[in-house]
Amino acid sequence: MTEQNQKQPSHEQIQQVKTFLLGLQDSICAGLQAEDGGAAFVEDSWDREEGGGGRSRVLTKGKVFEQAGVNFSHVFGHQLPASATAKRPELEGRDFQAMGVSLVIHPHNPYIPTSHANVRFFIAEKAGEDPIWWFGGGFDLTPFYPFKEDAISWHKTAKDACDPFGDEVYANYKKWCDEYFYLKHRDETRGVGGLFFDDLNEPGFDKSFAFMQSVGEHFLKAYIPIVKKRKAIEYGERERNFQLYRRGRYVEFNLVYDRGTLFGLQSGGRTESILMSMPPVVHWQYDWSPEESSPEALLYTDYLHPRDWLAA
Amino acid sequence: MTEQNQKQPSHEQIQQVKTFLLGLQDSICAGLQAEDGGAAFVEDSWDREEGGGGRSRVLTKGKVFEQAGVNFSHVFGHQLPASATAKRPELEGRDFQAMGVSLVIHPHNPYIPTSHANVRFFIAEKAGEDPIWWFGGGFDLTPFYPFKEDAISWHKTAKDACDPFGDEVYANYKKWCDEYFYLKHRDETRGVGGLFFDDLNEPGFDKSFAFMQSVGEHFLKAYIPIVKKRKAIEYGERERNFQLYRRGRYVEFNLVYDRGTLFGLQSGGRTESILMSMPPVVHWQYDWSPEESSPEALLYTDYLHPRDWLAA
Numbered sequence: 114m115t116e117q118n119q120k121q122p123s124h125e126q127i128q129q130v131k132t133f134l135l136g137l138q139d140s141i142c143a144g145l146q147a148e149d150g151g152a153a154f155v156e157d158s159w160d161r162e163e164g165g166g167g168r169s170r171v172l173t174k175g176k177v178f179e180q181a182g183v184n185f186s187h188v189f190g191h192q193l194p195a196s197a198t199a200k201r202p203e204l205e206g207r208d209f210q211a212m213g214v215s216l217v218i219h220p221h222n223p224y225i226p227t228s229h230a231n232v233r234f235f236i237a238e239k240a241g242e243d244p245i246w247w248f249g250g251g252f253d254l255t256p257f258y259p260f261k262e263d264a265i266s267w268h269k270t271a272k273d274a275c276d277p278f279g280d281e282v283y284a285n286y287k288k289w290c291d292e293y294f295y296l297k298h299r300d301e302t303r304g305v306g307g308l309f310f311d312d313l314n315e316p317g318f319d320k321s322f323a324f325m326q327s328v329g330e331h332f333l334k335a336y337i338p339i340v341k342k343r344k345a346i347e348y349g350e351r352e353r354n355f356q357l358y359r360r361g362r363y364v365e366f367n368l369v370y371d372r373g374t375l376f377g378l379q380s381g382g383r384t385e386s387i388l389m390s391m392p393p394v395v396h397w398q399y400d401w402s403p404e405e406s407s408p409e410a411l412l413y414t415d416y417l418h419p420r421d422w423l424a425a
Numbered sequence: 426m427t428e429q430n431q432k433q434p435s436h437e438q439i440q441q442v443k444t445f446l447l448g449l450q451d452s453i454c455a456g457l458q459a460e461d462g463g464a465a466f467v468e469d470s471w472d473r474e475e476g477g478g479g480r481s482r483v484l485t486k487g488k489v490f491e492q493a494g495v496n497f498s499h500v501f502g503h504q505l506p507a508s509a510t511a512k513r514p515e516l517e518g519r520d521f522q523a524m525g526v527s528l529v530i531h532p533h534n535p536y537i538p539t540s541h542a543n544v545r546f547f548i549a550e551k552a553g554e555d556p557i558w559w560f561g562g563g564f565d566l567t568p569f570y571p572f573k574e575d576a577i578s579w580h581k582t583a584k585d586a587c588d589p590f591g592d593e594v595y596a597n598y599k600k601w602c603d604e605y606f607y608l609k610h611r612d613e614t615r616g617v618g619g620l621f622f623d624d625l626n627e628p629g630f631d632k633s634f635a636f637m638q639s640v641g642e643h644f645l646k647a648y649i650p651i652v653k654k655r656k657a658i659e660y661g662e663r664e665r666n667f668q669l670y671r672r673g674r675y676v677e678f679n680l681v682y683d684r685g686t687l688f689g690l691q692s693g694g695r696t697e698s699i700l701m702s703m704p705p706v707v708h709w710q711y712d713w714s715p716e717e718s719s720p721e722a723l724l725y726t727d728y729l730h731p732r733d734w735l736a737a
Contacts, residue, residue, distance in 0.1 A: 157712065171711045182711065298690045298699075361703065368680035369690065378610045378681065387610075391673065391709035398705065399483045399494065400469065400697045 151176030182389030255304030463488030567616030
């Protein structure tokens with residue numbers, strides 16, 4: 114193996130990851146803003162006392178998107194928080210840096226799914242020992258009134274992102290996504306899934322970085338066609354109410370289970386940027402369930418459990 | 426010491442706790458319903474596969490209360506979940522039963538505070554060893570547009586509940602409440618606090634039970650006078666929006682920090698009853714903060730940090 118599989122990424126390589134992430138944030142914001150055609154992203158740059166900072170961008174009250182938040186952050190810390198070390202005790206007590214782009218999109222129209230993507234790079238250092246580094250990321254789709262063809266095209270694009278990296282990659286990370294975005298207390302997945310990967314370093318730095326790039330670059334390719342197809346569908350109070358109710362599940366997932374959210378809050382991250390994932394308007398209703406055979410019931414029966422969307 | 430301080434509560438005593446809790450649920454629902462004067466509580470009884478069950482009651486779309494949920498539950502389990510044992514390793518691996526009444530009230534009018542109360546009894550058993558039992562509970566108040574006199578009367582009633590049990594009781598449990606209902610990621614208390622106690626068994630069963638009764642019985646005495654005073658105040662969109670925004674903090678607290686919520690979700694509790702605490706309508710808004718010297722700013726500056734409300 115050559116330098117490509119070296120254990121220790123150079124400063125230059127770390128800088129390349131950062132440059133990629135900043136560019137990804139730019140291109141995703143540009144693509145979403147063009148699709149919205151109404152509002153523009155507003156940027157907030159912020160510094161963190163402990164080191165590092167970020168560039169938060171949010172578009173609100175657009176024509177298509179009620180809220181879209183796309184964050185870049187690069188933070189340094191002295192102790193990986195519990196959410197990051199619970200399953201990897203070898204990381205305890207290490208200094209770390211974490212950088213990533215994270216986004217959540219809440220459209221107005223209940224026929225457009227909510228969507229999330231994240232790509233990230235971690236490096237945990239300790240004097241006298243090799244650094245431990247890894248990539249993670251993925252994207253997932255949360256429809257309210259689902260279309261089978263959208264779930265299929267979403268997963269086809271996810272597979273396209275993975276296929277150059279090996280035959281099993283899509284299947285493995287699709288499965289991981291189904292397992293990760295799962296609300297145990299509801300026995301529901303968050304939506305139709307997509308990709309989720311973490312702790313990626315075994316293929317070496319270059320290949321791992323290339324895979325993370327591929328996932329980041331496939332997000333808009335997967336999402337924009339669905340937005341275009343669904344944004345003109347008419348809807349009324351019934352569909353809006355169901356969307357607001359289902360957004361409660363998004364809140365429940367992010368605050369109870371999501372590793373990124375808990376990592377951010379526990380590591381003293383910038384609260385407003387972390388909680389940009391929260392929907393602008395949410396409803397809860399005690400013990401509500403959809404009428405049998407209604408369009409709302411279809412979501413529960415056919416879409417909120419793992420399915421092989423690319424089966425012949 | 427007599428039987429009153431025995432280590433092991435008898436079956437009869439456990440039954441007395443249950444009888445008290447069911448009666449407390451009745452009297453609190455009756456008091457709230459009378460104050461509302463519009464809607465009635467609807468009851469759901471439910472059983473839990475693993476043993477036990479509950480009686481959930483919810484009033485929605487009342488004249489005064491947008492939603493009020495008052496739950497009784499009595500659950501059995503084979504393993505105390507992580508949220509209950511993290512700080513008490515001696516409880517690990519014990520069978521347990523837990524019973525309690527828990528309530529959260531979300532009024533329409535932003536001038537009426539949101540309010541929460543809970544009283545509970547736990548007993549954790551292991552063959553060949555003495556059971557470990559304890560009481561816990563408390564109540565706390567979350568104003569949107571606060572009145573100093575309401576915070577004072579709330580705390581006076583809290584002190585009345587405590588004073589028969591010792592000089593330091595109010596001060597200790599008031600402090601515990603401030604520490605418990607604290608959103609670290611916001612550096613805000615949930616509201617003006619009240620009482621919080623847990624792990625109470627040192628005074629013996631009878632005194633501990635009597636204290637829990639006193640707390641439960643003082644809740645309506647503390648809350649109803651505030652509702653009466655504030656329910657006729659006129660409000661508009663501005664006040665409503667601020668209330669909906671601040672309700673986001675309630676969601677954040679309950680899903681990220683609250684021991685009862687996490688215990689319920691982790692122990693396979695009835696999700697709909699546990700999440701009855703979620704407000705019916707909630708807003709999040711990126712990086713919002715109140716205008717300086719506005720009524721909304723007053724909440725942050727004067728009410729969301731621990732204060733001695735009964736100082737002369």
